[in-house]
Amino acid sequence: MDIVIRNMRESDLDDVMEIEKDAFTTPWTREAFLMEITKNQLAKYIVAEIDETIVGYGGIWLIIDEGHITNIAVKSNYRGLGVGNALVEGLIFLCTKLDINGMTLEVRVSNTVAKNLYKKYGFVESGIRPKYYQDDNEDALIMWKKL
Numbered sequence: 001m002d003i004v005i006r007n008m009r010e011s012d013l014d015d016v017m018e019i020e021k022d023a024f025t026t027p028w029t030r031e032a033f034l035m036e037i038t039k040n041q042l043a044k045y046i047v048a049e050i051d052e053t054i055v056g057y058g059g060i061w062l063i064i065d066e067g068h069i070t071n072i073a074v075k076s077n078y079r080g081l082g083v084g085n086a087l088v089e090g091l092i093f094l095c096t097k098l099d100i101n102g103m104t105l106e107v108r109v110s111n112t113v114a115k116n117l118y119k120k121y122g123f124v125e126s127g128i129r130p131k132y133y134q135d136d137n138e139d140a141l142i143m144w145k146k147l
């Protein structure tokens with residue numbers, strides 16, 4: 001199955017929002033994504049397509065020499081097929097091209113699938129942000145990867 005990774009465009013936002021609302025308990029708004037891709041010069045967002053269907057997306061803020069992954073999500077009926085891998089590889093590729101020295105992210109301590117995905121690409125656990133998620137006070141695990 002061919003997975004195409006490309007930059008996110010405004011015309012992708014209906015599909016992105018559908019995935020976002022399904023994937024997260026406190027989804028970002030459409031306006032937030034629009035700001036990210038049109039106004040935030042530090043942000044880069046990518047989508048994954050299979051047969052011209054948007055099946056996932058991911059974003060990162062590039063701050064000086066660090067990349068902070070903001071979100072990664074895959075459409076529920078396309079999970080387990082390597083789309084998450086392709087998105088993480090896409091973000092790592094972007095950071096490598098831009099001479100970023102390290103990448104970081106927060107992930108729910110209970111999110112074993114996402115933690116496995118990041119560990120696979122060399123992210124290591126480096127701390128906890130207690131009660132980081134406001135909807136249920138779950139802790140966030142901080143992960144880092146050196147490039």
Ligand SMILES: CC(C)(COP(=O)(O)OP(=O)(O)OC[C@H]1O[C@@H](n2cnc3c(N)ncnc32)[C@H](O)[C@@H]1OP(=O)(O)O)[C@@H](O)C(=O)NCCC(=O)NCCS
Nearest residue numbers: 023072073074079080081082083084085107113114116117
């Ligand atoms: C996390 C998420 C992006 C993974 O996407 P995916 O397309 O299913 O992932 P892939 O199929 O590419 O698998 C990548 C790796 O994730 C891990 N993984 C995937 N499915 C798994 C499962 N059911 N159980 C355990 N680990 C799993 C494995 O390490 C896998 O590596 P492998 O391909 O060598 O087996 C997806 O589950 C998702 O959108 N979840 C909801 C949103 C979310 O939690 N985002 C992360 C926020 S930090």
